[in-house]
Amino acid sequence: MNTLTVSLRLAWRALTQNILTSLIAVFTVSLSGGLFLGAWKTKQTVNLAFAQSAGGFDAVLGARGSQLQLVLNALFHLENSPGNLDWSQYETIRSHPGVSEAYPFALGDNYLGYRIVGTTPDLFVHHQWKPGTNYQVHPPGRIFSDHAKEAIVGAQVAAEIGLKLGDRFHPYHGLEYNPDTRHEDIYLVVGLLETTGTPVDQVIWVPLKGVQMMEGHDASSANAISGVLLNLKGSSGLALDVKYNKQGDRATLAWPVPAILSSFFNRFAWMERTIAVLAILMALVGGLIILATLRSTLHERRREFAVLRCMGASRAVVTGSILWQSALISLMGALGSVVLFIVLSLSLSSLIRLQVGVSMGLPVFDKFIFLTCGAILLLGLISAWFPAQKLYRSSLLESLNPHG
Amino acid sequence: MPLTPCDKKLLHMSLLTVEDLQKSFASPSGQLTAVLDVPSFTLNHKEQVAFRGASGSGKTTFLHLLAGVLPADSGKISFDGHSLHSMKESSRDQLRAAKIGYVFQSFNLLNGFTCLENILLAMNLNGSSNRSWAFTLLEAVGLLEFKDYLPRQLSIGQQQRIGIARALVNRPKLVLADEPTGNLDPANTDLCLGMLCSLCQEWGSSLILVSHDPRVIGQFEKSIVWEDLNQVTQSSLTRA
Numbered sequence: 001m002n003t004l005t006v007s008l009r010l011a012w013r014a015l016t017q018n019i020l021t022s023l024i025a026v027f028t029v030s031l032s033g034g035l036f037l038g039a040w041k042t043k044q045t046v047n048l049a050f051a052q053s054a055g056g057f058d059a060v061l062g063a064r065g066s067q068l069q070l071v072l073n074a075l076f077h078l079e080n081s082p083g084n085l086d087w088s089q090y091e092t093i094r095s096h097p098g099v100s101e102a103y104p105f106a107l108g109d110n111y112l113g114y115r116i117v118g119t120t121p122d123l124f125v126h127h128q129w130k131p132g133t134n135y136q137v138h139p140p141g142r143i144f145s146d147h148a149k150e151a152i153v154g155a156q157v158a159a160e161i162g163l164k165l166g167d168r169f170h171p172y173h174g175l176e177y178n179p180d181t182r183h184e185d186i187y188l189v190v191g192l193l194e195t196t197g198t199p200v201d202q203v204i205w206v207p208l209k210g211v212q213m214m215e216g217h218d219a220s221s222a223n224a225i226s227g228v229l230l231n232l233k234g235s236s237g238l239a240l241d242v243k244y245n246k247q248g249d250r251a252t253l254a255w256p257v258p259a260i261l262s263s264f265f266n267r268f269a270w271m272e273r274t275i276a277v278l279a280i281l282m283a284l285v286g287g288l289i290i291l292a293t294l295r296s297t298l299h300e301r302r303r304e305f306a307v308l309r310c311m312g313a314s315r316a317v318v319t320g321s322i323l324w325q326s327a328l329i330s331l332m333g334a335l336g337s338v339v340l341f342i343v344l345s346l347s348l349s350s351l352i353r354l355q356v357g358v359s360m361g362l363p364v365f366d367k368f369i370f371l372t373c374g375a376i377l378l379l380g381l382i383s384a385w386f387p388a389q390k391l392y393r394s395s396l397l398e399s400l401n402p403h404g
Numbered sequence: 405m406p407l408t409p410c411d412k413k414l415l416h417m418s419l420l421t422v423e424d425l426q427k428s429f430a431s432p433s434g435q436l437t438a439v440l441d442v443p444s445f446t447l448n449h450k451e452q453v454a455f456r457g458a459s460g461s462g463k464t465t466f467l468h469l470l471a472g473v474l475p476a477d478s479g480k481i482s483f484d485g486h487s488l489h490s491m492k493e494s495s496r497d498q499l500r501a502a503k504i505g506y507v508f509q510s511f512n513l514l515n516g517f518t519c520l521e522n523i524l525l526a527m528n529l530n531g532s533s534n535r536s537w538a539f540t541l542l543e544a545v546g547l548l549e550f551k552d553y554l555p556r557q558l559s560i561g562q563q564q565r566i567g568i569a570r571a572l573v574n575r576p577k578l579v580l581a582d583e584p585t586g587n588l589d590p591a592n593t594d595l596c597l598g599m600l601c602s603l604c605q606e607w608g609s610s611l612i613l614v615s616h617d618p619r620v621i622g623q624f625e626k627s628i629v630w631e632d633l634n635q636v637t638q639s640s641l642t643r644a
Contacts, residue, residue, distance in 0.1 A: 002531070004526070005528075006528045006529065009525075009528075010525075013514075013516040013517065015518070017515070017516040063428040087594070092521075143424050218554055283568070302514065306512075307508070307512040307514065308514075308529070309473055309497075309500065310468075310471060310473055310508075310512075311500075311506060311525075311529050311570075312497055312498065312499075312500040312501020312502070312504070312529045312530060313497065313501070314494055314497040314498070314501075314529075315494065315497070317529065321582050337604065
């Protein structure tokens with residue numbers, strides 16, 4: 001049996017002999033590492049998930065106001081609409097040579113708190129919400145007809161409130177559910193959308209005319225829309241930006257969508273920095289915990305090492321055993337960190353999906369995670385190195401023969 | 405330091421020779437206190453000798469110096485053709501694992517390991533692993549059926565018997581026994597001492613035993629009063 005095996009065996013036995021202390025150390029390192037990974041990776045994952053959930057649109061045209069509010073309202077179905085556009089404004093932008101796709105939408109109603117968005121069937125026929133992928137309706141469902149009181153239901157809505165093909169429902173006025181604001185119109189569910197992992201899943205879609213002509217709505221809304229979802233050709237965004245945002249004063253073009261989302265996340269830069277500092281502190285705490293655990297167990301192992309030295313254990317066996325002990329705690333801590341990170345990511349993903357319909361997907365194992373695990377291991381070995389050297393030099397006489 | 409022809413000749417007869425060995429320890433105030441000054445000592449192959457001396461008089465320090473776990477301040481220790489005083493630490497470790505067995509007063513078995521594992525571990529430190537030999541030893545000390553017991557599950561007499569088996573597992577040239585019967589009752593003292601001496605004799609190991617118990621010392625043909633060997637006076641010692 002070589003030095004490596006003997007020292008590993010001694011380390012493993014030390015771990016199992018001090019099982020409670022070892023488990024506490026592994027748990028604490030896991031907690032530090034998991035929170036570190038979670039804090040660091042969440043920002044990246046959330047940014048990416050939001051960017052991928054923009055529904056495949058380059059821009060949104062809406063009432064004069066904030067570009068961010070327009071994007072959040074039109075693509076993520078958050079916030080209130082900043083106002084309305086005339087139908088003529090939709091026709092103008094649709095006919096602009098720089099526009100490849102234009103879908104008007106109108107909102108202002110809900111069903112049990114889920115937004116009802118009016119749009120044209122073309123959105124579900126022609127638009128690709130991600131490259132090469134159109135919205136799909138579960139068979140035998142179909143897309144609503146332009147002038148009928150029909151609806152197709154997002155996957156999350158269907159799952160959560162149990163709407164199914166052939167169901168009928170009364171919309172409620174406003175974006176928040178209020179039982180006193182029920183419209184008399186009755187809509188028939190004709191299709192259930194397949195899951196997209198985007199905010200579309202949280203919406204009930206009806207024909208544009210349905211929202212415009214809803215019983216109880218103001219007569220002026222018959223020709224009003226909340227905005228237009230756009231895809232642009234080439235660099236036409238620049239020209240449209242000048243036309244609507246710099247020279248015009250009737251509408252706002254939210255373009256380009258990714259940059260607007262980035263500016264949104266940049267608002268939280270202070271929070272990210274705070275999390276980063278906390279994460280680094282957590283990592284240091286993890287290292288200190290390994291050190292404290294080792295010091296505690298090494299104090300108990302002084303006699304054991306003194307005996308081993310009398311039996312001929314070399315420096316490599318003694319220091320190797322301590323380094324192995326730390327390495328095993330660190331390795332289990334690193335694994336625990338990854339497990340905790342996965343649990344945190346999935347929990348956060350589920351929360352975000354429930355709140356805004358954005359799917360973060362499964363946690364991605366990239367270089368950063370492996371580097372973090374390596375750093376935990378290195379920190380553990382560094383923490384163990386100095387106690388190991390000190391222990392080797394400590395007095396055998398005191399350890400073996402406390403009575404002199 | 406190479407051995408002279410004279411040294412080599414001497415070594416043909418003796419297993420261990422000590423010359424002008426000195427050791428001091430620093431007191432808490434930083435002052436050096438001499439604990440050991442042995443001008444000369446020789447031990448022959450297969451010889452068994454007992455040191456009698458008071459507790460705290462430097463006997464354990466002497467054993468640690470002989471085993472090479474402590475460095476001497478000055479002097480020479482030659483053991484089985486090796487000059488311990490001039491060897492590197494790693495070489496001393498190897499030599500100790502292969503050729504020196506240690507028996508402690510408080511047994512010092514490793515608590516997390518079974519009796520068999522305690523013996524195998526000593527073997528492993530010497531780079532070997534021979535379970536059948538470990539079983540032979542356990543049988544020799546009468547504890548084969550306890551091979552899977554943890555030390556705490558044994559009586560103190562049984563623990564010391566495992567300690568003896570562990571010390572002999574690598575067929576050492578020299579066994580150092582530091583008050584091996586200090587914690588034992590008279591019956592176990594006789595049993596363990598008899599076992600230690602007879603097994604050393606049977607397997608050709610020399611034995612140095614230190615004790616303050618005249619009854620133990622009396623069982624050895626050759627015994628030395630430690631204070632006669634160590635030139636440091638008892639009154640000057642603070643700790644050994």
